[in-house]
Amino acid sequence: MSTRGVTITVNGEARSIECDPRTSLLDALREHLHLTGTKKGCNQGACGACTVLVDGRRINACLTLAFMHDGAEVTTIEGLATGDALHPLQAAFIDCDGLQCGFCTPGQIVSGVACINEGHASSAAEIQAWMSGNICRCGAYPGIIAAISQAAGRS
Amino acid sequence: MFPFSLEKVRTEDEALRAAAAGGRFLAGGTTLIDLMREEIEQPRHLVDINALPLAEIRAEGSDLLIGALARMADVAGHPETLRLHPLIAESLLEGASPQLRNAASIGGNLLQRVRCPYFRMRDAACNKRMPGTGCSAIGGLNAGHAILGTSEHCVATHPSDLAVALVALDATLRVRGPEGERSFPVEDLFRLPGETPHLEHTLMPGELIVEVRVPDGPPARKARYLKVRDRASYEFALVSTAVVLDIQDDRILSARIAAGGVGTRPWRMRASEAALIGKAPVREAFSAAAELAVRGARPLSGNHYKVDLLRRTIVRALEMAGDMA
Ligand SMILES: Cc1cc2nc3c(=O)[nH]c(=O)nc-3n(C[C@H](O)[C@H](O)[C@H](O)COP(=O)(O)OP(=O)(O)OC[C@H]3O[C@@H](n4cnc5c(N)ncnc54)[C@H](O)[C@@H]3O)c2cc1C
Numbered sequence: 065m066s067t068r069g070v071t072i073t074v075n076g077e078a079r080s081i082e083c084d085p086r087t088s089l090l091d092a093l094r095e096h097l098h099l100t101g102t103k104k105g106c107n108q109g110a111c112g113a114c115t116v117l118v119d120g121r122r123i124n125a126c127l128t129l130a131f132m133h134d135g136a137e138v139t140t141i142e143g144l145a146t147g148d149a150l151h152p153l154q155a156a157f158i159d160c161d162g163l164q165c166g167f168c169t170p171g172q173i174v175s176g177v178a179c180i181n182e183g184h185a186s187s188a189a190e191i192q193a194w195m196s197g198n199i200c201r202c203g204a205y206p207g208i209i210a211a212i213s214q215a216a217g218r219s
Numbered sequence: 220m221f222p223f224s225l226e227k228v229r230t231e232d233e234a235l236r237a238a239a240a241g242g243r244f245l246a247g248g249t250t251l252i253d254l255m256r257e258e259i260e261q262p263r264h265l266v267d268i269n270a271l272p273l274a275e276i277r278a279e280g281s282d283l284l285i286g287a288l289a290r291m292a293d294v295a296g297h298p299e300t301l302r303l304h305p306l307i308a309e310s311l312l313e314g315a316s317p318q319l320r321n322a323a324s325i326g327g328n329l330l331q332r333v334r335c336p337y338f339r340m341r342d343a344a345c346n347k348r349m350p351g352t353g354c355s356a357i358g359g360l361n362a363g364h365a366i367l368g369t370s371e372h373c374v375a376t377h378p379s380d381l382a383v384a385l386v387a388l389d390a391t392l393r394v395r396g397p398e399g400e401r402s403f404p405v406e407d408l409f410r411l412p413g414e415t416p417h418l419e420h421t422l423m424p425g426e427l428i429v430e431v432r433v434p435d436g437p438p439a440r441k442a443r444y445l446k447v448r449d450r451a452s453y454e455f456a457l458v459s460t461a462v463v464l465d466i467q468d469d470r471i472l473s474a475r476i477a478a479g480g481v482g483t484r485p486w487r488m489r490a491s492e493a494a495l496i497g498k499a500p501v502r503e504a505f506s507a508a509a510e511l512a513v514r515g516a517r518p519l520s521g522n523h524y525k526v527d528l529l530r531r532t533i534v535r536a537l538e539m540a541g542d543m544a
């Protein structure tokens with residue numbers, strides 16, 4: 065199978081990869097760039113574990129192909145902290161017990177960052193509706209909502 | 220996923236040439252890539268149309284024009300959508316998730332494929348996926364399936380929420396193909412399954428959806444979209460209804476009603492609409508209209524509940540619209 069080159073700026077750094085055209089953005093991040101923070105849950109757009117920001121917008125990395133994002137800027141969970149300083153939403157997840165097993169957490173946090181930036185975090189009900197693309201099998205929802213409310217209140 | 224070749228096109232002409240040579244358009248990919256991974260869709264050549272300048276949302280006079288590549292989220296949040304047709308925003312925000320709405324395009328939304336579980340199970344009989352193999356849903360699990368427009372060959376519902384709103388609003392599509400350009404009502408995009416459920420829409424091979432046009436409605440329009448589903452968000456409709464009412468001096472001058480989740484295509488309820496004209500906007504009239512909507516419904520073993528749910532959803536949506544200032 066022929067491969068194709070794509071260059072994607074991931075967490076501020078231009079990364080070039082050669083991959084099969086079938087490679088999803090999720091597999092490009094995980095398998096080619098070894099950024100395994102972004103999780104593969106359903107691989108069908110149904111769980112949100114793979115949420116990343118592409119040019120600032122949250123999308124499901126599993127339902128898009130890497131080559132569609134040549135030249136784009138992608139932010140993953142690995143790109144949120146500044147050095148050792150956690151992103152305020154990461155800190156809020158710890159404060160509020162926004163996780164149990166942690167599998168959905170990178171997707172929840174990246175999605176939550178976008179939810180706040182979009183201005184969709186003004187109430188618990190609004191957060192519930194606008195975070196519904198992120199499923200948590202452990203049912204850590206109360207902590208997740210509390211964390212997003214807390215971080216939204218501070219920003 | 221089967222291997223494929225791909226190209227990115229920059230102009231409509233390039234896109235049409237690539238499609239004429241057998242290429243398949245790729246927009247947001249949220250339907251196509253999902254089904255390619257399941258090997259339900261097996262295109263040999265993908266034509267990435269995302270660089271085409273077709274993402275614009277604008278008003279022309281009092282019509283709303285939406286480019287085929289505009290994203291669901293952008294259409295839902297656009298000031299012209301909210302000014303001219305908030306019903307469209309409402310239907311979009313009731314669909315999918317924020318992540319999907321950021322990626323998914325309007326053209327792709329209309330052409331999304333059915334959510335019948337057997338369509339995705341490659342070892343199950345399914346006439347839509349493999350013509351002539353039979354329909355597993357008819358004798359199987361069919362609680363989510365259609366009660367209107369079904370055939371003995373397929374009973375799957377059309378899953379788009381947006382399409383229901385556009386059908387209620389008498390929106391039209393502009394498409395371009397090898398034979399030139401044409402426009403037609405969104406309603407006519409969708410086929411009944413009949414004996415050919417594998418044919419879902421009326422686009423000719425290689426035709427590109429360019430734009431949706433939503434005409435201005437009558438004054439004093441009250442419009443609502445009501446979606447009933449198993450969970451409050453991020454779920455396809457069991458039943459949904461879009462209603463557009465024109466009420467003056469406590470009389471209904473015109474009514475448009477379309478339903479989702481119940482038909483093999485977005486279903487316009489013309490008998491119900493006619494029954495409302497001249498009536499006062501009260502529950503009695505709404506119930507009578509809803510009764511006409513379920514006439515001819517043919518429930519399956521698992522979805523008798525949809526008949527009653529459709530009646531009630533229509534009544535509730537009409538009440539919600541009637542209550543608007
Ligand atoms: C988990 C999940 C939940 C969902 N929930 C909902 C829901 O509740 N309500 C709802 O309405 N939808 C829902 N969807 C469906 C989603 O809205 C569609 O997948 C999306 O709108 C498709 O758009 P796209 O741009 O990604 O299309 P693509 O996947 O890129 O394309 C879909 C089809 O359209 C064709 N195509 C695309 N653009 C054009 C064009 N301009 N001209 C001609 N052909 C074209 C492609 O060739 C392909 O056949 C859901 C999807 C998922 C995965």
Ligand code: SF4
Pocket residue numbers: 333335336337338344345346347348353354355356357372373374375416
């Ligand atoms: S309802 Fe249609 S899509 Fe579902 S199994 Fe029957 S033929 Fe296939």
Ligand code: FES
Pocket residue numbers: 103104105106107108109110111112113114115124125126127
């Ligand atoms: S892995 Fe992408 S949505 Fe589940």
Ligand code: FES
Pocket residue numbers: 162163164165166167168169199200201202203204
């Ligand atoms: S913390 Fe376990 S899935 Fe959410």
